[in-house]
Amino acid sequence: MSICVGKTSFLRMIRSITxxxxxxxxxxxxxxIEMGLSALKWTTECVYS
Known part of the structure; x- marks a missing residue:
C-alpha cells in the first residue's frame, strides 16, 4: 500500500518537473544518451581491441 502511494507521488513529482x-x-x-553512447563505444573498443 505505502509502496503504491510512494510510486504515484514520485510519478506526480516527475510530471511536475517535466x-x-x-x-x-x-x-x-x-x-x-550521448554519454551512454560514448561509454558504449569506448567499452566495445576496449573489448574488441
Whole structure:
C-alpha cells in the first residue's frame, strides 16, 4: 500500500518537473544518451581491441 502511494507521488513529482523544465529535461536527456553512447563505444573498443 505505502509502496503504491510512494510510486504515484514520485510519478506526480516527475510530471511536475517535466512540465516546468521540458527544454532542460530534453537537453539533459540528450546529454545522458550521448554519454551512454560514448561509454558504449569506448567499452566495445576496449573489448574488441
Amino acid at each position: 512540465q516546468v523544465s521540458k527544454g532542460k529535461l530534453s537537453l539533459m536527456l540528450s546529454n545522458i
